[in-house]
Amino acid sequence: MARARRHWLLKTEPSTYAFDDLWRAPRRTTGWDGVRNHQAKLFLRDGMAVGDLALVYHSSTEAPGVVGVARVVGPARPDPTQFDPQDPHHEPWATPEAPVWWLVDVQAVVRLARVVTLAELRAEPALAGMALLQKGQRLSVQPVEPAHFARVLALAGLRPADVER
DNA sequence: GCCAACGTTGGC
């Protein structure tokens, strides 16, 4: 039997890569590259599987918050930007035989009609345990409990079936 | 292994 679907949160700075960039990408799909934290890497490489769902979160912007939902559509693979000397995410010690950084391919599923802001999330008692809301946390890839995921969808006015397409 | 210095994240 297949493993249960897991849920995640992916942070991005919209000035660098916004959810709308993903929404407009070919097949609404991109490699989620540039993650340079080892704990986040482990979630990408070892935690995620095709079919998992992720909240996409905008940070470092006027109204930080959840802006969309994406699905993992490809298994973990080495992040190609680590091999590119011209790329800001270049990793001098990485080789194709021994990659350091990993990514998964994600596809936009739903673009929220409005931002579910960080302030709203904080105001929701049912979400008090979310990793995102813990003091000092700054991981850009985080696991999300299914109940929390469902609650955020509800705040966005979505029903569970809305993310199954 | 300890820890100070420095860099980064990210809300405000």
Add this chain to the structure above:
DNA sequence: GCCAACGTTGGC
């Protein structure tokens, strides 16, 4: 821009 919190680096 400020600053808290965390991660990384490097001397010892």
